[in-house]
Amino acid sequence: MHIYYVIVKKALVNLLNKRSLIICKIIFYFSFYYSSILFYLTLDIVQSPDFEKYYNYFEFYSGSINKTNLEQGNIYFFLSYFFAFIINQLELSLSLNEILNISIYFVNSIIFLFGCIGLIKYISIYKYSARNIYIVFSIICFMPSSVVLRASFKPEIFAFACIGWMLYFTNLFINNKNTYDSLRLALLSSILLTLKISIALIIGFIIFLELLINHKKIK
Numbered sequence: 454m455h456i457y458y459v460i461v462k463k464a465l466v467n468l469l470n471k472r473s474l475i476i477c478k479i480i481f482y483f484s485f486y487y488s489s490i491l492f493y494l495t496l497d498i499v500q501s502p503d504f505e506k507y508y509n510y511f512e513f514y515s516g517s518i519n520k521t522n523l524e525q526g527n528i529y530f531f532l533s534y535f536f537a538f539i540i541n542q543l544e545l546s547l548s549l550n551e552i553l554n555i556s557i558y559f560v561n562s563i564i565f566l567f568g569c570i571g572l573i574k575y576i577s578i579y580k581y582s583a584r585n586i587y588i589v590f591s592i593i594c595f596m597p598s599s600v601v602l603r604a605s606f607k608p609e610i611f612a613f614a615c616i617g618w619m620l621y622f623t624n625l626f627i628n629n630k631n632t633y634d635s636l637r638l639a640l641l642s643s644i645l646l647t648l649k650i651s652i653a654l655i656i657g658f659i660i661f662l663e664l665l666i667n668h669k670k671i672k
Contacts, residue, residue, distance in 0.1 A: 477584045488595050503607060527647075537556035564614045565613070569594075571616070572590070609649075619660060623660060624663075
């Protein structure tokens with residue numbers, strides 16, 4: 454009889470834990486969605502620092518200028534331009550300012566969410582409570598640093614998007630020696646290297662610290 458009681462108790466506990474985890478996930482995604490809409494409605498990304506300088510990429514892609522005279526990589530700026538082009542084709546009544554805000558906020562939000570998921574997967578490696586992780590990231594969605602990332606037209610948000618996934622794939626490759634993980638790590642590394650040198654150096658230093666602290670046996 455005692456054995457049946459223990460089995461039923463464990464089943465109930467697992468069910469409650471699964472439900473609470475689902476609730477925490479819903480809170481996180483709702484926080485992300487609500488914060489993204491809130492920032493879009495209250496902050497004008499066109500007025501953000503360095504916007505005029507990086508707008509040269511839009512003019513370059515549209516053919517207005519022959520070169521940007523900037524050293525940053527193209528992937529982040531091209532994604533923003535691509536969505537701005539699509540929005541312009543679908544809705545011609547929007548002003549240029551509105552098109553830029555919608556497209557850049559959309560791209561920034563997707564990249565930010567991608568980065569959050571990567572960090573969540575990396576932190577989960579160390580057996581932290583999944584519920585606590587999602588609660589913390591629900592709060593992070595409203596932190597000032599998150600506002601700056603999503604309300605700016607800068608490639609630094611791509612660094613945030615890649616760091617968690619790079620740490621995660623690094624751990625997977627070290628533990629499993631899976632070639633597929635190494636290829637994904639190499640792909641992210643190549644994106645960062647072509648994005649901005651200062652970002653690549655910072656991410657490289659973080660990876661070095663990860664290896665030094667958590668994987669001391671690696672030579």
